[in-house]
Amino acid sequence: MSDILVSEQSKPGAAGSGRPSGRLLEVEDLRVEFRTRDGVAKVINGVTYHVDAGETLAVLGESGSGKSVTAQTIMGILDTPPGFVTGGQVRFHGKDMLTMSAEERRRIRGEGIAMIFQDALSALNPVFTVGFQIAEQFRIRRGLSRSDAKKRAIEMLDQVKIPNAKGRFSNYPHQFSGGMRQRAMIAMSLALDPEVLIADEPTTALDVTVQAQIMDLLAELQRERQMGMILITHDLGVVADVADRIAVMYAGRIVEEANVYDLYAKPAHPYTMGLIDSIPRMDERGQQLRTIKGLPPNLMNIPPGCPFNPRCPMAQPVCREKLPPLLQIGTDRASACHFAEDLVNRD
């Protein structure tokens, strides 16, 4: 287990620029805002996390918490406008990708960092066969001949356990079932053997039974290839089995980061507690599901102090005034709550 990078939510680019840390991929104090006609939404407000080879970091949070936007910024596929990076760094092998040339960045995509998306049906091009879309990478990026690329693409389809890979090569995305389509998407993202795989809610669009299969497949491929994986999800149930560490996001910030065991056993942030409490439990059948009251803050007008304070059951006057920084507690976890120590030390 790795240690936690402590962030004081510092000014953009102030900390650690160019300092080689040996990390595979690290995001430091990233800030992104969306400039719309209605105003500026501060979507990412100083996110810091990292992932190393062979480990899985789960990024957890509800819709609008900024988990996907962080991933898009890492990939360089943020829609600009409206999205603008206003600060921070995204370092791959210690090199800041945000200051790279477009061409340098392009080369990292697919080979260094690859991504799979939530809805494979819309993420795959409807007018090309699945095989074409996988083989394309071998042809364009590796300069393979058509027939060699096809061979490699079929191998990839085989690796993600698509039955009759050879026959499926020339099928179109709409001819695949939801689960098979996501497998094809995974095959495509792994074609160039990336070091980091970002999976953005890879199972959200799938049936529950298929979800487990896809997660197992992802976990297996991650282990085999010793990839660093960033698993973005809003489903606590999904992460427990596969993640090594979990980073919980709220209103564009990391509010808690810990290894899976600690996080479930003793959450160090009231938001995490709320999330864990809202998991439906078999022994509470017939009772009303627990929820976190209130709504996430309006990102155009984030309340002063701790952004979670209007919904927090333990909010104190200090929470409305002072923004709690993400601070290390104990050995390998961090929390952005004024009362993190109390939470961890409670019985």
Added chain:
Amino acid sequence: MGRYLLRRLLQLVPVFIGTTFLIYWLVWSVPGDPFAGKCGDRRCPDSYINFMTEKYQLDQSIWVQYATYMKNLFQGDFGITFNNREVADIIATAYPNTLKLAVVALAIEAVIGLTAGVLTGLRRNGFLDNLVLISTLFLIALPVFVVGFILQWLLGVKWGIVHPTVSSEMRLTELLLPGFVLGSASMAYVARVARTSIAENRRADYVRTAIAKGLPMRRVVGVHLLRNSLIPVVTLLGTDLGALMGGAIVTEGIFGINGIGRAVLRAIVTKESATVVSIVVVLVLVYLLMNLLVDLLYAALDPRIRYE
């Protein structure tokens, strides 16, 4: 696919019969004496009128006339004019000229319209975008004869860049200006449809995926984006070839091209009903076949379309 094609071809039959009958009925029911002025200043002799009436079955009902016409048509006989000229001859000389003009117009329309549409769709609200939007609005708003006469006068007469009319050899260079004029309005529509289509698809998930795969921008746009955005444009272009041929009357008149448009106009004025009907029937046929072709092309471009 084969069954679909057969069904579509069968569907063409009632449409073909319906449209051609309508045309036949309209043309032959025009009031007035078809033989007025055929014999100089004098009234035609009865023997001539009787002969012609029998020859064209003018004493029969419109149904019988139409049935006979259709029967002859399927044997390749387009009928003969009052002056004993084969209508097939008129069509054979005029049609290639119109076809040439229409193809040139279609090519200009596709190349310029598509280029303008793709460029502006990728970069909206820029200078080029506004230029294209305004100029296409101009082309759509102006009737073709205005565009035709202005360009003919400017380029042909005032600046002398091109010959103002087209010679009987129908050289390609001569056809560029008439082609542009003929295709101008459609070109504007193609540009606008392509622009909207590109702009819509540009933010599509699959485009984002293509970028995330690390493909060069050239390929993302040229292959992934373009292929999807082309679908509505191809439909527009396909149906347009039929329209271009029928709509060439004005353009052919302006540039003195001996095509279908002029032939049909002359036939209408001189009440050569047999010629009018046959030319329009051929136009209808071209139109129907182009529509069928577009439908088939549509499936080739978009594999999600299944023919049951």
